[in-house]
Amino acid sequence: xxxxxxxxxxxxxxxxxxxxxxxxxxxxxxxxxxxxxxxxxxxxxxxxxxxxxxxxxxxxxxxxxxxxxxxxxxxxxxxxxxxxxxxxxxxxxxxxxxxxxxxxxxxxxxxxxxxxxxxxxxxxxxxxxxxxxxxxxxxxxxxxxxxxxxxxxxxxxxxxxxxxxxxxxxxxxxxxxxxxxxxxxxxxxxxxxxxxxxxxxxxxxxxxxxxxxxxxxxxxxxxxxxxxxxxxxxxxxxxxxxxxxxxxx
Ligand code: IPE
Ligand code: IPE
Ligand code: MG
Numbered sequence: 001x002x003x004x005x006x007x008x009x010x011x012x013x014x015x016x017x018x019x020x021x022x023x024x025x026x027x028x029x030x031x032x033x034x035x036x037x038x039x040x041x042x043x044x045x046x047x048x049x050x051x052x053x054x055x056x057x058x059x060x061x062x063x064x065x066x067x068x069x070x071x072x073x074x075x076x077x078x079x080x081x082x083x084x085x086x087x088x089x090x091x092x093x094x095x096x097x098x099x100x101x102x103x104x105x106x107x108x109x110x111x112x113x114x115x116x117x118x119x120x121x122x123x124x125x126x127x128x129x130x131x132x133x134x135x136x137x138x139x140x141x142x143x144x145x146x147x148x149x150x151x152x153x154x155x156x157x158x159x160x161x162x163x164x165x166x167x168x169x170x171x172x173x174x175x176x177x178x179x180x181x182x183x184x185x186x187x188x189x190x191x192x193x194x195x196x197x198x199x200x201x202x203x204x205x206x207x208x209x210x211x212x213x214x215x216x217x218x219x220x221x222x223x224x225x226x227x228x229x230x231x232x233x234x235x236x237x238x239x240x241x242x243x244x245x246x247x248x249x
Contacts, residue, residue: 069108102136105125155169178198182202205225
């Protein structure tokens with residue numbers, strides 16, 4: 001099943017855009033009697049593996065939820081360690097992103113970060129700009145509601161007559177396009193203000209592994225789950241159609 005998802009020539013069964021809510025770092029650490037920040041450190045190693053795994057599986061686009069607008073409510077010490085880990089993670093993985101053909105972009109309200117992380121983010125975007133195998137978008141200080149309001153503001157600022165706006169025009173202003181598959185780790189079954197508009201017709205996959213433990217097997221299980229889904233978009237599905245109607249399309 002897993003091998004079929006990986007090697008299948010039927011690219012319709014491979015999600016073009018995978019998005020992940022990387023959750024469970026704190027619980028991973030707590031289970032081991034370690035500080036939460038150790039969970040975050042291990043979480044960054046899991047990011048490295050999943051990015052390489054998606055590149056190998058010819059996934060075109062991967063969006064990772066790394067820090068939500070609501071995560072500012074955490075203790076200051078956790079937040080500042082997290083940002084230091086992000087900056088180090090970017091610096092240490094720059095070369096590997098290039099080797100895997102990964103282009104990296106950061107989205108969210110990025111002006112609230114300190115100089116060190118800001119410099120590393122810009123550097124990674126610039127140095128990976130020409131890569132084209134996998135587009136990795138890292139959502140930082142991001143929320144789905146912010147993305148929607150930001151799109152409205154961008155439209156208004158462009159002089160657009162908002163009474164004439166269409167879904168297509170609106171969608172172009174969002175930070176991230178619609179997702180095909182949204183994965184959330186750690187067994188939680190909610191979006192936590194991630195891609196609200198973009199998940200409208202995404203397939204959802206909830207995985208019990210805590211994010212630092214998320215491995216290629218978990219990625220393959222999610223891809224196999226997706227491959228087995230029928231995306232009906234409000235229709236009745238091909239299985240329900242009589243043969244003649246299927247032939248007429
Ligand atoms: C996800 O793991 C990482 C971030 C939100 C930054 P958590 O830190 O939320 O881990 P849990 O949910 O407390 O286990
Ligand atoms: C969602 O996880 C945010 C990220 C993974 C970056 P949270 O741990 O913040 O979500 P809640 O608080 O459990 O909903
Ligand atoms: Mg959490």
